[in-house]
Amino acid sequence: MLELGAGAGRNTPRYAGFEKIVVLDYSTTQLAQAQARLGKTDKYIYVAADVYRLPFLNGIFDSATMIRVLHHMADAPKALSQIKNVLQPNAIFILEFANKLNLKSILRYWLGKQNWNPFTLEPVEFVKLNFDFHPQAIRNWLSELGFSIEKMRTVSYFRLGLLKRIFPAKLLAFIDGLLQPTGAWIQLSPSVFVRAKVSSDNAKVEIPLNVIDLFKCPDCGNNKLQDKKDYLLCSACNAKWQVNDGIYDFREKIK
Numbered sequence: 001m002l003e004l005g006a007g008a009g010r011n012t013p014r015y016a017g018f019e020k021i022v023v024l025d026y027s028t029t030q031l032a033q034a035q036a037r038l039g040k041t042d043k044y045i046y047v048a049a050d051v052y053r054l055p056f057l058n059g060i061f062d063s064a065t066m067i068r069v070l071h072h073m074a075d076a077p078k079a080l081s082q083i084k085n086v087l088q089p090n091a092i093f094i095l096e097f098a099n100k101l102n103l104k105s106i107l108r109y110w111l112g113k114q115n116w117n118p119f120t121l122e123p124v125e126f127v128k129l130n131f132d133f134h135p136q137a138i139r140n141w142l143s144e145l146g147f148s149i150e151k152m153r154t155v156s157y158f159r160l161g162l163l164k165r166i167f168p169a170k171l172l173a174f175i176d177g178l179l180q181p182t183g184a185w186i187q188l189s190p191s192v193f194v195r196a197k198v199s200s201d202n203a204k205v206e207i208p209l210n211v212i213d214l215f216k217c218p219d220c221g222n223n224k225l226q227d228k229k230d231y232l233l234c235s236a237c238n239a240k241w242q243v244n245d246g247i248y249d250f251r252e253k254i255k
Contacts, residue, residue, distance in 0.1 A: 001015055001018045001020075001021050001022070001061060001062060001063040001064060001065070002021075002022045002024060002056075002061045002063070002064040002065075002083075002086065003015065003021060003022065003023055003024060003064070003065050004024050004051060004064060004065065004066040004069055004083065005024070005025060005026075005051075005066060005067065005068065005069030006023040006024055006025050006030075006031075006034055007025055007027075007030045007033075007034065008030050008033035008034050008037060009023060009033065009034030009035075009037045009038050010037075011065075011067065012034065012037075012038055012044070013038075015065075018063070019043070020042070020043060020044075020045065021043060021044055021045070022045045022047055022056075022061070022214075023038070023044050023045065023046050023047070024047045024048075024049055024051075025048065026048060026049070026050060026051075026251065027048070028048045028244070028247055028249060031046045031047075031048055031247050032245070032247070034046065035245075035246060035247070040246050045211055045214070045248070046246055046247045046248065047247070047248045047250065048247055048248065048249040048250065048251050049218070049249075049250040049251060050218070050250075050251060051069070051073070051079045051082060051083070052075065052078055052079060052082060053082070053218040053250070054082045054083070054085070054086055054218070055215050055216055055217070055218045055241070055248075055250040056086045056214055056215060056216060057086070057205055057208075057213075057214060057215070057216055057223055058085050058086060058205065059085075059086065059087065059088050059089075059205045060086060060088065060205060060207055060208075060214060061086050061087050061088060061091060062087075062088050062091050062092075063087075063091055063092045063093070063094075064083055064086075064087060064091070064092075064093050064094070065093075065094040065095075066083065066093075066094070066095050066096065067094070067095075067096040067193075068096060069096075070095065070096070070097045070098070070131075070133070071097065071098040071130055071131050071132065071133075072129055072130065072131070073131065074125075074129065074131070076123065076131070076133065076141065077141045077144075077145075080095075080141055080142065080145055081145055084145045084146065084147065084198065087198045088198065089198060089199065089200045089201065090197060090198060090199075090200055091197070091198045092195065092196070092197055092198075093147065093194075093195075093196045093197070093198065094193065094194070094195055094196075095138070095142075095193070095194045095196065096191060096192070096193050096194075097133045097138055097191070097192055097194070098130075098131065098132045098133065098190065098191060099132060099133065099134075099135060099154075099187055099188075099189060099190055099191060099192045100118050100123070100124055100132035100133055100134045101118050101119065101134055101135060101187060101188065102118070102132075102188055102189055102190045103157075103188045103189075104190070105118040105132070106118050106119075106188070118134075119134075120134070121134045121136055121137045121140075122134075122137070123137070135152070135187040135192060138192075138194065142194070142196050146198065146199040146201065147196040147197060147198060147199070148196065148197050148199065149194060149195070149196050150195045150196065150197055151183075151184065151193075151194070151195040152183040152184055152187060152192060152193070152194050152195075153180045153181065153183045153192070153193040153194075153195075154179065154180055154182060154183035154186075154187050154188065154189035154191070154192055154193075155176060155180055155189055155191045155192070155193060156176065156189055156190045156191040157175075157176050157179055157189045157190075158172040158175070158176055159190055212225055212227050212232060215232065215248070215250075217234035217236065217237060217239055217241075218250050219234065219237055219239045219253065220234060220236050220237040220239070222234050222235060222236035222237065224236065225241070228240075229243070230242070230243055230244075231243055231254060232248070239253040240253055240254045240255075241253060241254070242254050
């Protein structure tokens with residue numbers, strides 16, 4: 001499976017049932033922390049990469065997660081397209097996104113305390129590189145890419161500090177859990193989870209046994225990379241991609 005935006009690997013143990021997990025983040029510092037947490041074993045493959053330029057063969061992952069990441073994407077459809085390309089037919093994709101159409105933003109808009117409209121479909125950048133998305137826009141993008149949405153769950157209804165000071169955290173978590181299934185009909189929480197499935201028409205390839213055979217060059221798309229120990233060499237464009245202490249770094253080629 002592919003965990004996008006894995007950070008320091010705090011969520012990764014939840015996926016222990018998978019035989020191999022690609023732990024991907026843009027930050028090598030975060031990946032080093034994930035490596036220290038999870039260990040250097042064959043189960044985990046640590047990759048630093050840009051989600052807009054994923055360095056993987058098409059159709060190799062049977063599932064993917066992207067949690068607390070999409071809100072940093074200025075071009076969300078492009079990111080989602082990259083993810084779809086690397087998934088197998090019928091693969092499952094778990095996506096979390098920050099919801100533009102939440103109760104707080106609706107009330108602020110009606111009271112004149114917010115100038116952007118929570119009901120329109122375009123994303124809103126409320127601070128630099130922090131985006132909220134309309135649920136219908138997310139559904140549209142996923143559908144256009146060939147995903148079918150199986151479930152939607154709404155979470156984090158009770159983020160207000162005042163509520164947390166008045167009511168016990170366990171009570172708020174319990175009520176939040178009861179409200180999550182309502183996401184199938186209406187999404188008014190700050191955060192929404194989506195379970196989507198790739199269509200059976202997606203391309204599928206034979207899964208490589210060697211780790212480096214999972215990769216392609218993000219510059220030219222060539223899938224023949226040569227292992228030079230400290231870097232991977234693209235046989236087509238001669239780009240060099242650093243390998244440092246078990247972390248494959250595809251962010252920028254080295255000289």
